[in-house]
Amino acid sequence: MTDTSASSSPLHAFRAPKGVPDYVPPESAEFVAVRAALLEAARRAGYGHIELPIFEDTALFARGVGESTDVVSKEMYTFADRGDRSVTLRPEGTAGVMRAVIEHGLDRGALPVKLAYSGPFFRYERPQAGRYRQLQQVGVEAIGVDDPALDAEVIAVADAGFRSLGLDGFRLEITSLGDDSCRPQYRELLQEFLFGLDLDDETRRRAQVNPLRVLDDKRPEVREMTAAAPVMLDHLSEAAKSHFETVLAHLDALGVPYTINPRMVRGLDYYTKTTFEFVHDGLGAQSGIGGGGRYDGLMRQLGGQDLSGIGFGLGVDRTLLALRAEGKSAADAARVDVYAVPLGGDAKVALAVLAARLRAAGVRVDVAYGDRSLKAGMKGADRSGASIALVAGDRDLQAGTVGVKSLATGEQVDVAVADVVNDVLSRLG
Known part of the structure; x- marks a missing residue:
């Protein structure tokens, strides 16, 4: 008789949920480097850090992102908590930031309110390379400020973040989605x-609710049918046209190259006026690595003042793939600079102390x-990527020295224990 009790059966091997990547060493060093570089570009432009909740009231995203979008209608992770409240894992950042600005009265102080954030966001879609x-x-x-110069700054911050990583095979595509004075007429025309x-029934329903969504349809037959569709850029109000032209003039002055794409449609309903996307052709059909735009009216829609805003979201995962497509790395392959190899009990203590002083x-x-x-050490x-090894046994310590070895040349010299920290710092420059 076969024993099927839990005690004799093998343990279940758990795996990460489908479409949820792990980042483990050594690849995780690149992930951290990409995220840090993109955040650093924002920090240098005066953007303060904001930490957002992982989940929010479902109505925040339904109202802020738009119920007609695929994000809200098909992709959100929504569930009832123990209090039977409907909550949703955040699918994007703008609505949450706007809620926090209203709740904490940040919009009552100096404007514009400039905030930066990072972290995980959640969308239920078919997992594929770089799309999780x-x-x-x-x-x-x-x-809080409707100024074309601010639009250009936001775009330039993203551009600078990508370039600081050595990425150069991307391009900026930009358009205007108009304002309240011209969007209704364009909607009717479209x-x-x-x-x-x-059109099939589902696409016709989409055209009824949000006709711009149809222009974003990736099916070849739909793209062919809509090739001659009117575009917003040809129907801008004078104010919206002037705003867009001024944004482009500022980008020219900042040296940020761009391509005007009249057919661009972003996946969120709140965008108005300036709208943009960074794309990298090395990623194939899913070429976007980040994007954003202006969202005048969103704060009012969420119960706050009638203040404008502009922002972006840049994909850390997508940027990593773009770097790899260019054969580049964002991080130093070395995990550490120095690796200590103690050979004996007293040596463990002495090298641990030296390690602590060097870390400090x-x-x-x-x-x-x-x-x-010694061989295993x-x-x-070698595996750590260190450039220097500290080697000592109890006899070395009795003589008051530690071996300092260059792992590039193999040369090793004995250095007095009291001088090891300064010697290593000198070698590392």
Whole structure:
């Protein structure tokens, strides 16, 4: 008889949920470097940090993002909590930032309110390369001033973040989605065109609710039918046209290259006026690595003042893939600078103290633990990527020295224990 009790059966091997990536060493160093570089570009432009909740009231996203969008209608992770309240894992950052600005009265102080954030966002969609159900983004929002120069700054911050990583195979596509004075007329014009086409029922419903969504349809047959559709850029009000032209003039002055894309449609309903996307052709059909735009009217819609705003969300995962497509790395392959190999009990204590002193001086240091042999310890040093190894046995310490070895040349010299920290700092420059 076969024993099927839990005690004799093998343990279940758990795996991460589908579409949710793990970032583990050494690849995680690149993930951290990309996120840090994108945030640093925002910090240098005066954007303060905001930490957002992972989940919010579902109505915040339904109202803020738009119930007609695929994000709200198909992709949100929504559930009832123990208090039977409907909550949703955040699918994007702007609505949450706007809620926080209103709740904490940040819009009552100096304007614009400039905020930056990073972290995971959640969308239920078919997982594929660089497009996950838990996606990582860096975002900024500048709220309270409708100034084309601010639009250009936001775009330039994203551009600078990508370039600081050495990425150069991307391009900025930009357009204007108009304002309240011209969007209603354009909507009617577009619907008149779309309703004259032989659309399937679902696409016709989409054209009724939000006709711009149809222009974003990726199916070849739909794209062919809508190739001659009117575009917003040809129907801008004078104010919206002037705003867009001024944004472009500022980008020219800042040296930020761009391509005007009249057919661009973003996946969120709140965008108005300036709208943009960064794309990288090395990623194939899913070429977007980030984007954003202006969202005048969103704060009012969420119960706050009638203040304008503009922001972006940049994909950390997508940027990593773009770097790899260009054969580039964002991080130093070395995990540490110095690797200590103690050979004896007294040596463990002495090298642990030296490691602590070097770490306090800003040096990355690891130690070989577990009573390893010299050969095993040096293998660990090679795997760590360190440029220097500290080697000492109890006899070396009795003589008052530690071996300092260059892992590039193999040369090793004995250095007095009291001088090791300064010697290592000098070698590392």
